[in-house]
Amino acid sequence: MRGAPRLLPFDWRGLVLPVGFLLAIELIATMSTIERDAFAAPSAVLAAAARTLSSGVTLKAAGETVITAGAGLLLGLVIGLLVGIPLGLFRRADLLMMVPLESLRPVPPVALIPLSLLIFGFGYRMEIAVVAFAVVGPIFLFTRSAIRGIDPQLMEVSHALGLGFLAQVTKIVLPAILPRIFVAFRIALGIALVVAVTVEITANPLGLGYRMTIAQQSLQPDLMFALLLWIGLLGWSLNALLVRAEARLFGAAA
Amino acid sequence: MSRQERLLWSMASIGLAVFLVIAVAKVSEIRLVSPIFLPPPQRIWAALVKGLTMGNFGAMFLATVRHMVVGLTLAACLGIGLGAMIGTSASARAYLMPTLEFLRPFPSSAIIPVTIAFFGLTETMMLAVIAFGSFWPILMATIHGFSTVEPRLEDVSRALGLSRQSAMMKIALPHAMPDILGGMRIGLTMALVLATVGEMLTGRNGLGQTILLAARSFRTADLYAGIILLGVIGFASMLIFDRVERRLLRWRS
Numbered sequence: 001m002r003g004a005p006r007l008l009p010f011d012w013r014g015l016v017l018p019v020g021f022l023l024a025i026e027l028i029a030t031m032s033t034i035e036r037d038a039f040a041a042p043s044a045v046l047a048a049a050a051r052t053l054s055s056g057v058t059l060k061a062a063g064e065t066v067i068t069a070g071a072g073l074l075l076g077l078v079i080g081l082l083v084g085i086p087l088g089l090f091r092r093a094d095l096l097m098m099v100p101l102e103s104l105r106p107v108p109p110v111a112l113i114p115l116s117l118l119i120f121g122f123g124y125r126m127e128i129a130v131v132a133f134a135v136v137g138p139i140f141l142f143t144r145s146a147i148r149g150i151d152p153q154l155m156e157v158s159h160a161l162g163l164g165f166l167a168q169v170t171k172i173v174l175p176a177i178l179p180r181i182f183v184a185f186r187i188a189l190g191i192a193l194v195v196a197v198t199v200e201i202t203a204n205p206l207g208l209g210y211r212m213t214i215a216q217q218s219l220q221p222d223l224m225f226a227l228l229l230w231i232g233l234l235g236w237s238l239n240a241l242l243v244r245a246e247a248r249l250f251g252a253a254a
Numbered sequence: 255m256s257r258q259e260r261l262l263w264s265m266a267s268i269g270l271a272v273f274l275v276i277a278v279a280k281v282s283e284i285r286l287v288s289p290i291f292l293p294p295p296q297r298i299w300a301a302l303v304k305g306l307t308m309g310n311f312g313a314m315f316l317a318t319v320r321h322m323v324v325g326l327t328l329a330a331c332l333g334i335g336l337g338a339m340i341g342t343s344a345s346a347r348a349y350l351m352p353t354l355e356f357l358r359p360f361p362s363s364a365i366i367p368v369t370i371a372f373f374g375l376t377e378t379m380m381l382a383v384i385a386f387g388s389f390w391p392i393l394m395a396t397i398h399g400f401s402t403v404e405p406r407l408e409d410v411s412r413a414l415g416l417s418r419q420s421a422m423m424k425i426a427l428p429h430a431m432p433d434i435l436g437g438m439r440i441g442l443t444m445a446l447v448l449a450t451v452g453e454m455l456t457g458r459n460g461l462g463q464t465i466l467l468a469a470r471s472f473r474t475a476d477l478y479a480g481i482i483l484l485g486v487i488g489f490a491s492m493l494i495f496d497r498v499e500r501r502l503l504r505w506r507s
């Protein structure tokens with residue numbers, strides 16, 4: 001799978017751009033004295049980031065974002081598997097469900113924000129619903145294609161053994177598709193995080209996205225960029241964690 | 255499975271979709287779910303027709319499409335141009351790739367408050383967000399496409415005495431094209447998502463604004479009609495993209 005960072009030997013050239021960029025911004029920020037509400041020195045941003053960490057704001061907000069993104073992801077995973085496994089196994093069922101499913105897929109998930117807000121009001125539930133809708137599609141597609149890719153001989157074995165449907169799914173199908181499902185999960189996690197932050201910025205008074213919007217509206221660019229930094233770190237570390245887990249659990253199988 | 259059988263199943267699938275719509279109508283009729291959350295399909299249809307013929311749905315639809323197209327075009331120009339430069343130069347990759355890999359899992363919508371701080375709630379802000387969001391997948395895919403050209407093909411281009419420019423156009427670009435198009439496909443999805451979000455936030459013309467206002471004033475039929483139109487944009491853009499892709503990758507089959 002592309003997207004997993006390759007382990008490269010350390011190369012100083014990779015540091016030139018970020019360090020140079022930050023130094024330049026810092027220099028501009030200290031030299032100019034103009035009033036600004038969209039711009040902050042990296043040192044001020046770091047100070048604000050440390051402040052939000054020590055006051056507990058970061059942890060609380062990040063917790064809210066992670067909980068909603070995670071709950072939506074799990075809900076989407078369960079629905080995606082429940083729909084994807086039978087449709088992957090039975091070609092006719094898949095053909096039958098084609099029109100209803102394909103007509104939902106092109107709807108951009110954020111289009112459900114106003115609807116979800118209307119039904120659930122502000123809070124965790126409306127965000128979880130939108131995240132779940134966003135990740136069901138990719139998980140379903142991955143599951144179905146993973147099942148189609150199972151070695152036919154493996155399926156013949158399960159028929160020869162006379163396994164029932166449930167035993168076939170739990171003993172043959174699920175273990176065979178697990179590595180691909182994990183890849184789907186990692187990709188869906190990225191989607192879940194983007195969608196959760198988007199919902200928070202657009203409508204929902206929760207999480208890091210909302211805190212960032214408030215910082216922007218109250219003209220605190222240092223705080224705004226500090227929260228942006230935390231969101232970036234959150235995305236990066238969750239992804240790194242899953243990439244590690246994937247390599248550990250499945251090695252070359254994924 | 256024979257062609258006829260396939261066709262039969264497709265018909266059955268359409269039949270099932272119709273059945274589901276009727277079932278929703280029944281559920282709505284006996285008020286199992288409040289009509290505020292789930293208006294009967296015939297009312298959604300009526301709202302759709304009315305909005306398109308007498309209301310502003312047509313204009314909003316076109317505004318959203320325009321935002322998508324402008325943002326995506328910006329992203330594609332920048333992403334493919336920069337991606338080709340970075341992908342063909344090993345030293346550019348050494349300087350830039352660690353930063354780009356680090357930024358890859360960044361949730362791009364988090365840039366929205368920053369762009370609002372810079373540009374205000376304007377059309378420029380919206381286009382900047384759309385372009386930024388769809389730029390990343392295009393850039394990363396283009397770099398991958400250009401950096402994985404078979405070294406032997408480079409030898410071939412040298413043996414043929416091709417200039418750097420024509421080697422790029424005749425060998426590297428066709429090689430990178432499937433990757434570029436893959437990136438553009440993701441970029442296209444991002445563009446529609448971010449156009450919708452941008453219109454909701456800025457209140458500028460577009461279907462995002464339509465559905466937000468409809469939800470705020472509890473005009474649920476209009477809300478569903480707007481969501482359907484956004485789905486139509488998503489579907490149509492993918493259909494057009496498929497055709498373009500098949501055309502550009504004709505040499506592969």
